[in-house]
Amino acid sequence: MATNQPGDQLLYELRAREAWSQRDYERARVIAGQAVDLAREDNNEVAWWNMAFLQAECLREEGAVQESVLVAQQLRDHPLTSQSPSLAVRVLTLLAVGLQGLGQLPEAVRQAAAAVEVATGAVDAPELRVEAHQALIASLAESDRLDEAWAQCLALSVLLSTEMRSQTAGKAHWAIGNVAFMRHEVADGTKFHSLAAGNLSPNNDLDLWARFNRASAALRLAAGVVDAETLECIERAETASSIVGGNDRDQLELSLTRAHWLVLTGQLNAAVKRLKPICADSTILASQTAGEANLLLGRALAGRGDDIEAMNYLDAAKANFIQSGAHDRAAHVAELIESLMQPESTTT
Known part of the structure; x- marks a missing residue:
């Protein structure tokens, strides 16, 4: 029976993270799975947690959202998570994003709200606090709870600082701009998305740049903004996506x-x-x-x-x-259906 050699665990972790950095999510997930098995054999709970979390992230990036949520739920319930506010915020945020991706919006809001609450204890991790607020804002906005989402946007803006990584600040401005557009406050939406674009660089993360431009275009269209800038967002997203795939x-x-x-x-x-x-x-x-x-x-x-x-x-x-x-939105569609049926009912 083969025995684990000193350094095997670290080697697998490094290989998994290297694959992740190269956007080879399938390979990263497989290697992370091997690292999870090693950590379990060695009773190394910290290594197990970190590599299982990476597995969940890879599954999300591969589009296997249900599987990602299942792993995130296991991590949320792990004893190690309850001992660390930072770990709890990370996994609750991941879980909220996954649940939103599955369309389970009420539960996504609950998990994101829990992440924001726990994040108040993660004073040494301001960027985790920002990510938790972003998840809550997104799930509230998707749930048509726009006033609550905007209140969270105001809370998020207070957390931003000049010391924060530009990518984190860019994501925050992106989230705030999304809600502004959904509230049909086009000037504010444009302002915050411009701030986001200034902090997000295609040279640093082309995939994120593609997603931002797609989302910006989608929100502009939802607000009825049909102009050259909206078309440019679509074209930038399509160009970036043709390079990075997805x-x-x-x-x-x-x-x-x-x-x-x-x-x-x-x-x-x-x-x-x-x-x-x-x-x-x-x-x-x-x-x-x-x-x-x-x-x-x-x-x-x-x-x-x-x-x-x-x-x-x-x-x-x-x-x-x-x-x-x-x-x-369901009520809005019901009104459209009724309007289509109206001409028919008036002729009978």
Whole structure:
């Protein structure tokens, strides 16, 4: 029976983190799994925790969100987590982001709120506090609880300092700008996203740059901002994504943003052609994102007079939003459905 040699654990950890830094998430996950096994054999709980956390991060990046959440739940319940506010904040934040990705918004809010509460005890980790607030802001905003999300944005802005890493500050401004756009405060949204762009560099993290530009475009479109700057965001995201790749979920979300642009610029046939395969594969998206895809396709079909087919997708969108807990958006879709049925009812 083979025995572990001194330094084996460290070697596997270094190899796993190197693969992570190279964005080879599958390889990083496999090596981290080997490190987890070694740590378990050696009763090294700290090493086990760190490598299991890396596994969960890799699973998330690969698009295996459900599996990532399961690992995060195990880590949350591990005795080591309860002994360290910093570890607790890290795993609760990861769990909240994963639950949001699954469309389980009420539970995502609960876990993110717990992360923010625990983070007050992590005084030596200000960036973890920022990340916890970002997770709470995102889950509240996706839940249509925009006033609460904005209150958390104000709390987040207090945490920002000149000593903070530029990437962390960029993510914070990104989150605040998102909520501003969702509140249709376009000037504030533009201001905070400009601050975010100034702190996020494609040279440092091209994948993050792609995600930021996609998200910025999506929020601008949701606020009805259809201009050259919005199109530039889409094109920057598409260019960066063509270089770094991304998982299937990332690609669908980017295609959805382009489809939204097509709908708002009146290119309905092109929008329908792009949206139908997105909706067909929407099970890999968060339920609230699937709802947005079905809603857009319903709008595009209705816009060209295909009301009966549009109703099918609007019904699906309503169900998606109800499932995720986005009740305001579900009510909005219900109004659209009623408006489509109205002409029919007046002729009978």
